[in-house]
Amino acid sequence: MAIAIRKATRLDKLPPYLFAEIDKKKREVAARGIDIISLGIGDPDLPTPAHIIKALQEAAARPANHRY
Structure with a gap:
């Protein structure tokens, strides 16, 4: 039996992860052949x-x- 795990609703209030957004834009530009x-x-190399x-x-x- 699988247990359904729900994420906390406060996670929806976090901004998008910046580097994921940058990667998405890079893929969009590359898809246009740029x-x-x-x-x-x-x-x-130095x-x-x-x-x-x-x-x-x-x-x-x-x-x-x-130490940490």
């Missing part, structure tokens, strides 16, 4: 600058950052 250049996800790596290492070494 090329889209996505800047959302990438694969960097090394991370040394000062950024150093700052990350220093921040990771601080005990105050070792």
